[in-house]
Amino acid sequence: MSNKDETMTNTPSNSPSRRSFMKATGALAAGVALTGRSAAGAQETLARKGGSPAVTFPADRHTAVMKWPQYEPEDREIVLKILDMDIGRMYDHLPQLEKEWCEHNGVPFSKAHCNGTAALHSMYFATGFPPGTEIMVPSYTFYSVVVVMRFFGYVPVFIDIDPRTACFDVEDAARKLNKNVKAIGPMHSWGLPCEMDRICAFAKEHGLMVLEDAAHAHGASMQGKKMGAWGDMAIFSFQGTKPLPGIEGGMGTYQKREHFEAASVFGEYRDPPTLPADSPYRKYVGTALGPKLRIHPLGAALARRQLTVLDQRNALIAAQVRQLNDRICRLPGLAEPVCRKDQQRVYYSSNVLFFDEGKAGFSRKAMVDALKAEGVKISSGDYPEQHKNVIYTEAQWWHHKPVVQELPGTTKINAVAVNVGLMRVEAPELVDQYINAFEKVWAHRKELA
Numbered sequence: 001m002s003n004k005d006e007t008m009t010n011t012p013s014n015s016p017s018r019r020s021f022m023k024a025t026g027a028l029a030a031g032v033a034l035t036g037r038s039a040a041g042a043q044e045t046l047a048r049k050g051g052s053p054a055v056t057f058p059a060d061r062h063t064a065v066m067k068w069p070q071y072e073p074e075d076r077e078i079v080l081k082i083l084d085m086d087i088g089r090m091y092d093h094l095p096q097l098e099k100e101w102c103e104h105n106g107v108p109f110s111k112a113h114c115n116g117t118a119a120l121h122s123m124y125f126a127t128g129f130p131p132g133t134e135i136m137v138p139s140y141t142f143y144s145v146v147v148v149m150r151f152f153g154y155v156p157v158f159i160d161i162d163p164r165t166a167c168f169d170v171e172d173a174a175r176k177l178n179k180n181v182k183a184i185g186p187m188h189s190w191g192l193p194c195e196m197d198r199i200c201a202f203a204k205e206h207g208l209m210v211l212e213d214a215a216h217a218h219g220a221s222m223q224g225k226k227m228g229a230w231g232d233m234a235i236f237s238f239q240g241t242k243p244l245p246g247i248e249g250g251m252g253t254y255q256k257r258e259h260f261e262a263a264s265v266f267g268e269y270r271d272p273p274t275l276p277a278d279s280p281y282r283k284y285v286g287t288a289l290g291p292k293l294r295i296h297p298l299g300a301a302l303a304r305r306q307l308t309v310l311d312q313r314n315a316l317i318a319a320q321v322r323q324l325n326d327r328i329c330r331l332p333g334l335a336e337p338v339c340r341k342d343q344q345r346v347y348y349s350s351n352v353l354f355f356d357e358g359k360a361g362f363s364r365k366a367m368v369d370a371l372k373a374e375g376v377k378i379s380s381g382d383y384p385e386q387h388k389n390v391i392y393t394e395a396q397w398w399h400h401k402p403v404v405q406e407l408p409g410t411t412k413i414n415a416v417a418v419n420v421g422l423m424r425v426e427a428p429e430l431v432d433q434y435i436n437a438f439e440k441v442w443a444h445r446k447e448l449a
């Protein structure tokens with residue numbers, strides 16, 4: 001399942017970070033290829049059994065390389081400046097962020113929200129669907145994507161994920177289509193774009209709205225078009241673990257003016273008088289149509305500053321993942337999610353890999369434990385499977401009870417995924433030590449079986 005050739009294109013070879021990183025690591029990587037480290041690893045005792053750990057990088061620097069978010073003096077400066085501003089001026093960051101988000105993502109309309117969950121509320125409201133409408137979403141997602149539907153009388157249809165990618169499986173969507181389904185909600189798991197060309201074609205064929213969940217995928221693109229720009233509407237989260245961390249915050253993006261206006265007036269009471277004279281929502285001055293969901297000015301300011309470094313950060317992280325995965329995904333049983341040549345992925349939270357115990361010849365637990373002892377930041381993948389939660393089995397919470405079925409791709413991913421820590425600061429030496437650690441553990445796999 002290794003997909004080295006396809007993923008080679010993930011990071012633009014001409015980006016400045018990529019260039020400097022390759023310069024810094026090129027000689028090292030070449031040296032690595034010549035030394036036959038696997039054989040050397042077999043001579044060394046596993047750290048689990050009292051040997052020296054393969055990762056000798058100082059612990060405090062290791063933590064600093066992995067740390068997220070990475071705020072810099074410029075972030076501190078922008079936050080402190082706000083504290084000294086006139087209260088009215090603080091809010092200027094909101095429309096500025098929305099404008100910059102539109103420009104960066106190539107979308108006509110954006111609305112900043114206090115978090116991604118709030119953007120989901122506004123997006124569902126803006127669909128205008130009647131209660132009883134069913135929306136296809138992955139079960140492999142964050143709870144609020146599904147639970148928020150309740151407030152509009154919508155009901156989830158859980159769609160499986162493709163075990164090669166951990167992303168939305170459009171073939172499963174085709175199997176589960178029914179007359180109540182009016183929308184489809186792909187989620188770009190861990191920053192890997194869903195196959196948006198196939199999903200949008202499927203949606204078009206069946207008259208479905210595409211509600212994209214880009215909460216993991218700030219800056220990712222496919223065929224040159226950003227995630228969040230493919231769907232009729234999309235949401236992003238700026239929560240502090242996300243590729244664009246505003247500590248808390250979110251964004252909705254909209255292709256059509258009518259959706260933008262509905263979403264705005266749902267979540268921001270100040271918006272009705274700002275709309276054009278012919279807007280059907282202008283008359284709701286004084287009440288708007290829903291709760292107050294706008295972003296905090298500090299979150300907006302941080303998000304604006306983080307947007308200026310997003311592409312550079314994404315490129316650096318991806319370059320270090322490439323350097324690591326190109327080596328370790330040659331080991332039997334270890335593979336990375338398939339990324340098409342026309343997709344440019346980003347990395348959210350961790351470098352998720354798939355481990356096939358049969359091919360590797362030892363268990364995931366033994367592998368994770370052995371690598372942890374070597375000093376690698378790694379854990380078994382374990383992401384929510386919504387369809388297994390009790391709320392979806394009780395009719396009282398829903399317009400009508402969701403149909404809950406087995407989702408083998410989803411269950412499989414959680415059985416095979418491992419999360420390797422992301423290196424967010426340039427650290428070629430640490431990349432090399434991680435490669436060493438993996439090769440050392442694999443050299444001992446018979447012993448670990």
Ligand SMILES: Cc1ncc(COP(=O)(O)O)c(C=O)c1O
Nearest residue numbers: 115116117142215237238239250
């Ligand atoms: C896939 C997905 N969608 C939506 C959200 C909601 O975002 P927020 O936490 O900003 O409300 C999250 C948050 O983790 C998420 O992971």
